[in-house]
Amino acid sequence: MEQHRVVIIGGGFGGLAVAKGLRDPAIAGTLIDRRNFHLFQPLLYQVATGGLSPANISAPLRSVLRRQKNVQVLLAKVVGIDTAAGQVQLEQGVLPFDTLIVAAGMRHHYFGHDDWARLAPGLKTIEEATEIRRRVLSAFEQAERETDPAAVRRWLTFVVIGGGPTGVELSGAIAELSRHTLRGNFRSIDPASAHVVLIEGNDRVLPPFPPKLSQKAQQSLERLGVEVRCGVRVTSIEADRVHLSHNAGSDQIATPNVFWAAGVQASPLGAAVAAATGAKLDRSGRVQVQPDCSIAGHPHIFVIGDLAALNDEHGQPLPGLAPVATQQGQYLARLLQRRLHGKETPPFRYVDRGSMATIGRASAVAQTGKLHFSGFLAWLAWLFIHVYFLIDFQNRMLVLFQWGWNYFTRNRSARLITGVDGMPPLLPQPADVTACDFPIPTAEQTAGKASDK
Amino acid sequence: MEQHRVVIIGGGFGGLAVAKGLRDPAIAGTLIDRRNFHLFQPLLYQVATGGLSPANISAPLRSVLRRQKNVQVLLAKVVGIDTAAGQVQLEQGVLPFDTLIVAAGMRHHYFGHDDWARLAPGLKTIEEATEIRRRVLSAFEQAERETDPAAVRRWLTFVVIGGGPTGVELSGAIAELSRHTLRGNFRSIDPASAHVVLIEGNDRVLPPFPPKLSQKAQQSLERLGVEVRCGVRVTSIEADRVHLSHNAGSDQIATPNVFWAAGVQASPLGAAVAAATGAKLDRSGRVQVQPDCSIAGHPHIFVIGDLAALNDEHGQPLPGLAPVATQQGQYLARLLQRRLHGKETPPFRYVDRGSMATIGRASAVAQTGKLHFSGFLAWLAWLFIHVYFLIDFQNRMLVLFQWGWNYFTRNRSARLITGVDGMPPLLPQPADVTACDFPIPTAEQTAGKASDK
Numbered sequence: 004m005e006q007h008r009v010v011i012i013g014g015g016f017g018g019l020a021v022a023k024g025l026r027d028p029a030i031a032g033t034l035i036d037r038r039n040f041h042l043f044q045p046l047l048y049q050v051a052t053g054g055l056s057p058a059n060i061s062a063p064l065r066s067v068l069r070r071q072k073n074v075q076v077l078l079a080k081v082v083g084i085d086t087a088a089g090q091v092q093l094e095q096g097v098l099p100f101d102t103l104i105v106a107a108g109m110r111h112h113y114f115g116h117d118d119w120a121r122l123a124p125g126l127k128t129i130e131e132a133t134e135i136r137r138r139v140l141s142a143f144e145q146a147e148r149e150t151d152p153a154a155v156r157r158w159l160t161f162v163v164i165g166g167g168p169t170g171v172e173l174s175g176a177i178a179e180l181s182r183h184t185l186r187g188n189f190r191s192i193d194p195a196s197a198h199v200v201l202i203e204g205n206d207r208v209l210p211p212f213p214p215k216l217s218q219k220a221q222q223s224l225e226r227l228g229v230e231v232r233c234g235v236r237v238t239s240i241e242a243d244r245v246h247l248s249h250n251a252g253s254d255q256i257a258t259p260n261v262f263w264a265a266g267v268q269a270s271p272l273g274a275a276v277a278a279a280t281g282a283k284l285d286r287s288g289r290v291q292v293q294p295d296c297s298i299a300g301h302p303h304i305f306v307i308g309d310l311a312a313l314n315d316e317h318g319q320p321l322p323g324l325a326p327v328a329t330q331q332g333q334y335l336a337r338l339l340q341r342r343l344h345g346k347e348t349p350p351f352r353y354v355d356r357g358s359m360a361t362i363g364r365a366s367a368v369a370q371t372g373k374l375h376f377s378g379f380l381a382w383l384a385w386l387f388i389h390v391y392f393l394i395d396f397q398n399r400m401l402v403l404f405q406w407g408w409n410y411f412t413r414n415r416s417a418r419l420i421t422g423v424d425g426m427p428p429l430l431p432q433p434a435d436v437t438a439c440d441f442p443i444p445t446a447e448q449t450a451g452k453a454s455d456k
Numbered sequence: 457m458e459q460h461r462v463v464i465i466g467g468g469f470g471g472l473a474v475a476k477g478l479r480d481p482a483i484a485g486t487l488i489d490r491r492n493f494h495l496f497q498p499l500l501y502q503v504a505t506g507g508l509s510p511a512n513i514s515a516p517l518r519s520v521l522r523r524q525k526n527v528q529v530l531l532a533k534v535v536g537i538d539t540a541a542g543q544v545q546l547e548q549g550v551l552p553f554d555t556l557i558v559a560a561g562m563r564h565h566y567f568g569h570d571d572w573a574r575l576a577p578g579l580k581t582i583e584e585a586t587e588i589r590r591r592v593l594s595a596f597e598q599a600e601r602e603t604d605p606a607a608v609r610r611w612l613t614f615v616v617i618g619g620g621p622t623g624v625e626l627s628g629a630i631a632e633l634s635r636h637t638l639r640g641n642f643r644s645i646d647p648a649s650a651h652v653v654l655i656e657g658n659d660r661v662l663p664p665f666p667p668k669l670s671q672k673a674q675q676s677l678e679r680l681g682v683e684v685r686c687g688v689r690v691t692s693i694e695a696d697r698v699h700l701s702h703n704a705g706s707d708q709i710a711t712p713n714v715f716w717a718a719g720v721q722a723s724p725l726g727a728a729v730a731a732a733t734g735a736k737l738d739r740s741g742r743v744q745v746q747p748d749c750s751i752a753g754h755p756h757i758f759v760i761g762d763l764a765a766l767n768d769e770h771g772q773p774l775p776g777l778a779p780v781a782t783q784q785g786q787y788l789a790r791l792l793q794r795r796l797h798g799k800e801t802p803p804f805r806y807v808d809r810g811s812m813a814t815i816g817r818a819s820a821v822a823q824t825g826k827l828h829f830s831g832f833l834a835w836l837a838w839l840f841i842h843v844y845f846l847i848d849f850q851n852r853m854l855v856l857f858q859w860g861w862n863y864f865t866r867n868r869s870a871r872l873i874t875g876v877d878g879m880p881p882l883l884p885q886p887a888d889v890t891a892c893d894f895p896i897p898t899a900e901q902t903a904g905k906a907s908d909k
Contacts, residue, residue, distance in 0.1 A: 058869055
């Protein structure tokens with residue numbers, strides 16, 4: 004009997020869940036990704052602040068799927084989809100499919116200001132996380148070597164744009180790093196004098212959470228020394244400052260350290276799917292799918308995860324969260340196997356087990372159903388759920404150990420400035436302060452090819 | 457009372473040992489390094505083969521020295537030494553010293569073929585280790601996508617040049633990776649068919665060890681599937697092949713995967729010291745020092761570690777090993793503090809506690825005094841000694857845990873292909889096979905500045 008060929012694009016939470024669920028030997032699965040590892044993105048901010056190593060939150064895709072002989076992994080870049088021929092077009096060659104699942108996720112969106120990407124890196128890839136780590140740690144080094152107090156203050160100012168979970172967690176971790184981890188490390192500066200600012204355009208941080216938890220989160224951040232500014236929007240970013248606008252007018256913050264946790268938009272593959280199938284895209288480029296995650300008129304083409312636009316049973320759009328992607332992936336694996344036996348499957352239903360965000364050490368906010376909680380208990384819950392959902396058992400142990408260690412010593416041992424053969428430049432003199440930028444190209448520039456972000 | 461200013465260049469084993477030993481508050485120490493962390497180089501090959509994460513073998517210098525209030529860390533690049541003014545010249549500014557200790561170490565030496573650096577990366581920095589990791593893992597990915605058996609064979613051939621400890625350990629680890637770690641990970645290729653070749657110009661591997669241990673090491677390597685070729689020299693390296701010459705004539709190995717563990721030469725700071733003090737350099741650029749590690753005629757300028765050329769009491773040159781550097785550093789810290797109190801210190805004497813090299817899992821060779829041993833016991837000794845000498849307690853635990861894990865599961869979880877936004881290119885068609893090179897610039901090129909290697 005010929006096998007049913009299932010091609011999955013993307014090894015994130017959604018794509019990996021499908022691949023792991025395809026146990027029927029009548030199916031031949033291919034998981035395509037541009038990277039050789041699954042990345043546990045929710046913990047990327049810990050890599051960016053030296054708490055964990057990149058490998059601790061990654062799992063080689065081949066390793067995860069090595070026992071599943073009916074699934075193969077292909078490192079490749081997808082450039083298009085040919086529905087008529089039933090083929091995925093790769094940068095080199097084509098790959099035929101009977102069923103196609105697109106789970107290519109989202110990327111940063113700088114609201115039309117692509118030049119901001121270089122000035123304010125986001126936090127989606129390992130390379131971006133180590134770049135943020137390099138910038139944060141280098142800023143303290145620069146400050147230590149400065150004599151001009153204004154320059155010291157600039158280097159010790161950190162602005163995080165976007166008050167969603169990533170922005171909250173990143174700003175909290177930078178504050179902790181400066182208040183605790185780096186204590187006693189410097190001789191000229193007091194790292195605890197660092198000024199960490201979190202900018203959110205909405206009227207409160209963590210907008211999807213209940214207002215009370217947003218307030219708790221803000222209080223926890225402020226206790227850590229983060230200045231939380233809500234209702235504030237970024238109007239422009241320069242190499243040495245960020246311009247803001249708000250109800251009371253506009254102002255600016257002088258700093259070269261700006262990090263982006265604000266907008267996301269769909270992978271360009273969303274548009275490729277739309278072009279091939281006639282599917283509609285929403286404002287962020289997400290692909291409108293049917294209740295079973297398939298595309299109208301194309302029952303063998305599915306989109307899941309962040310890239311899919313789908314409403315829940317109350318008509319609310321499903322959020323772009325790991326649990327949604329994972330559940331959709333598991334659902335699809337079940338659906339495909341039932342279909343092989345001629346069985347129907349009821350529409351996808353998201354089971355919301357709650358959401359949470361952590362704020363520094365021993366503090367978090369969480370909601371599950373009607374239950375809202377915060378503080379140490381929420382943090383413990385956050386910790387164990389995140390460890391539990393790490394793919395690799397070894398990584399679970401390594402992360403637990405390092406968190407235990409960090410908890411008691413407040414140390415973060417992965418504080419490496421890497422990616423540079425040498426060291427960062429001194430802050431230029433005030434005269435040419437607009438040139439004050441790190442000389443290191445972004446990962447895209449490094450790769451010597453056009454970015455598709 | 458004015459403090460005695462001690463400037464230490466280099467945060468490796470030697471420089472860090474001096475800094476840690478300077479406990480006298482009458483001394484103001486400054487440790488200069490271009491990187492913000494101490495690197496445990498002997499384990500770098502484990503990063504290159506996915507067994508450990510970079511942070512596991514690194515310790516932030518500021519963190520190591522945070523309690524030593526009389527020592528500061530300065531991230532800077534030294535460009536020269538002015539003995540008359542008693543100043544170290546930095547890329548930006550100068551730093552005055554009363555005593556200067558140069559511990560800048562060695563770098564790769566391609567025997568005048570600097571263009572080989574790009575084709576055959578060495579293993580001295582974190583960036584080089586992750587680059588080798590990227591090339592090794594990408595080669596298996598390339599092979600998996602190839603249909604031409606000759607191309608598969610090229611990708612699955614790995615050549616390590618240099619049969620010293622680094623070359624032995626790296627080739628053994630690549631063989632283990634292919635034979636065990638990657639088992640079942642691929643669908644088209646058998647990773648165990650990889651051909652790992654170790655090239656050594658001498659007539660045996662590990663030349664400084666007793667011949668019997670060299671033989672044991674070679675047997676262990678061969679048991680792992682490494683082809684050991686002694687008495688063979690590299691005459692040229694191209695993007696897709698390496699040319700060799702030997703007694704029986706010459707031949708070549710077709711592979712893009714060539715790694716360099718052969719020559720080292722002194723840091724350019726050795727020449728700067730010689731220019732400033734009139735000190736003599738040996739053939740590799742090492743600085744000739746007096747029995748107390750000072751430079752003749754300059755009792756306040758010292759060179760230690762790999763950069764120093766010094767004979768032991770039998771007239772034999774001290775080897776470029778971590779224990780020599782560490783002992784010299786400890787010796788100097790003692791000498792400087794005795795000098796403050798007008799006391800003489802007898803010449804430096806290296807206490808040789810032995811040397812060892814590991815060959816894959818559960819095998820090593822070791823000698824201490826007249827005692828030579830090999831196999832599992834030597835491996836256990838190797839393991840505990842290396843863990844013991846890691847600087848950071850947390851890292852000791854992390855490394856022990858990961859080694860224990862790797863030992864029982866043969867897994868290596870840090871198998872990330874990073875540094876590329878995307879994936880490696882396919883092997884080009886045979887017609888343009890000479891262009892078959894990875895498009896990724898070296899760390900030096902990335903930094904956008906001239907390499908000083």
